[in-house]
Amino acid sequence: MDWFVVTSALSLAAMYGLLGIGISLTWSSIGMLNLAHGFTFAAAGYGAWWASKNLVKAPTSGTDALIVGGAGILIGVIGGLCVGLIAFLPLHDRPNFPIRSLIATLAISLAGTQVFLLWFGPLNKPLPKVFSPVARALDRPKLEFGPISITWDRVGAIVCATLLCVIVLTWVRLSRRGIQMRAMMQNPEGAALVGVSVRSTGMLVMGICGGMAGLSAVLLSSTFFVSPSAGTQPLAKGLVIALLGGLGSVPGAVIASVLVGFTEALTAKYFGTGYTLFAQYVLVFGVLIVRPRGIGGLLAQVRE
């Protein structure tokens, strides 16, 4: 077994899983397929880049890394709320909401890409490695564990993404707002009848999913770059995961993200990076033909 492939697959799975779970949650709770998730992602990436340029001298210390990461998450939350403000609040009680919100989020992502292009220019912006302070503090470039050696960035990505997922899912299970969210997932009209505010809960969901996109932007952009169309690829991956797992099913999304991560790492190793999307869609094709509603997709049936 090639440990490099395994670790890269896991880190990719963690970061894409954040996006996929965000899309899945949005769909199941407010019934909107958020195609502007990539816009939120890119906005958070630019936010983190701006913070690393203006708020921080050189991101060497731990607090500076925290500031950069926090800025990314904050901008992600704001981006998610903006998308909700434009595509969810005015449309959610109109007829044909799923298709119309889909078009609206598509328009937002189209406009967002052009705004970034006008504002920041077409050049890629490098983001500092958020986990380099850890390496410096421990005086080790990589985590060595028997035959396994992983860069700190990957470790950090896996740990942070898993941690955030666990926190959010626990919160959804246990807190009062989380119960409201789950009530809305099961039956939006019923939830509204017993006094759950569709609008405020919807905006809450948008904010949380935006924050998750923001974290994954910070984690991914330290490996890749921030560019106007940086959101497109992660959006495609997130969509693949959300649909493969079955829209609205979090365990399904987790399984799907691991599957997609492994597919991507393996195809990149054995066939070359040009084939990664190809392989993913072939995987999707196969799974959807066997299970037309995704791996864990039952809720979608209830929703429609």
Place this chain on the structure above:
Amino acid sequence: MSTEASKEPVVREAPRQQLVGRRRLLLRIPVHADRTFRRRRWPWSKTSVVSVSGRFNPKTLGRERFVSHKAPLWWLVFLVLTLAIPLIAGTDKILTIASTFTIYASINLMWMLIMGTAGIFSLASLAVTGVAAYTACWMTINWSLPWPLMFPVGAVAGLLVGVIIAIPARRMDGMYYALLTLGVSEICRAYALQARWIGAQSQGSLSGGGGFIPDDIRFTATGQRIGYIAGFLLLLAALATYRLVNGQRLGLLLRASQKEDEAVSESMGIDFQRARLAVFLISSAALGVIGAFYAGYFRAASLSLFGTDLLLLLFAMIVIGGIGRAEGAVVGTLVVTVIDRYFIDTGAKRILLVAILMLISVLFTRGGAFGLKDQWQELRAKRRSSRRAARSTRRGQVLPEEAPDIHDKSLIYQRRYDHAQREHLKALINDDLMEEHRRSPTGLHSENLERVMLYFRKNDLAGKYCVYAIEPFKRYRIVALSGLPGVPPRTIDDRVYTTIDDAYHAVFLRRVNDLRSR
């Protein structure tokens, strides 16, 4: 009276009349009673070429005819302008934009058949076009296929891809199918980029294929004009296909099953799955023909046919025009193609404009640009009825609820005028006026009294008061006329007046009382 006033009589200007309503803008067709009535129909169908309605106009008291369904006329104007303007303007840029518009519009029409009529949310339409374009182009390069054969080859290729994509369409729905078809187009893109047999040419695109514009005039103005006319013919063919599929039996079956429950229509014997499949395959074959046209026009097949950018742009066109209407697809395509190609120098801003238009159309309109008319009329009707409901004084006027039932609208205005006149006269009546009438009920009166009495005189005969002489010059009574022939007047009360002037004045008082109480 001063002399100056008598020299210059006061000329009162007539108040300016506002033109109200749009009736005068309606296109009227002369009515002829001397010729035989003939209705022209589209060949092989029972549909009229132009549907004309006739009716009686209560204002002019004559018969009038007008075009009741004007869409075909607008189509004619639009198509003639679309054909003429690029040919007359004739610059390189405009002709290229116009040809691109015809290809995109044809693709969008077929896509609309799939999404609107068949109700299948497929994003692979562009990929079907692309596969057909690649196939046709490859065959002309490697097997030196003559160009007229490109179209059947494209149709077969499109049909084959359509069959492959249609297999999972039966089982999945909505977003899952959309993602699957997006995946199909991505698979095609990756394959075209990597495959060896496409010839390891630049960036996965084929070039140097055969085309229908002869080589020697291809880059001249004549060649471009030929290309545009061919594109226009393609657009006409696409419109005809749309009309034949959506407006005929298949479209009717599908509309029935979408409007009602699918289970209901199935129980009535409509096999809507089969109809959906038929529409899907027909439009896939048509998309293949469009792909072959693309290859023949550009003599190449490029990777952008499988890309998301062009797909998004086409989707934006449909959304801006309005999903589910042929005119929406065509006009949306025109608007977005002009923005995208003509203002290409503005860079990113033009796509931003397209995105904003898309956002506006989804946030504020119900069915794109072509649903705006209905929406606007509905809004007006709502505002009008709320304005009417807010008005509280009625006093003999027509209530808004009863207005639609009154066929002759002049009655409504008559009652409104009557109301205004009564209000005016009420203000004129005072003690001096009464005293003047008491002193001399007949003869010359002041202007105000004259106006009041004229109004009383022209009242309806039914219920009108009059003086009845029991014994001339001695005893008079007041009676009210029945208004019906043969029915005698009824007595009002048993008061008896000794002079006729007293009786006249009593009638006057009664009428004033009636006026005030209404």
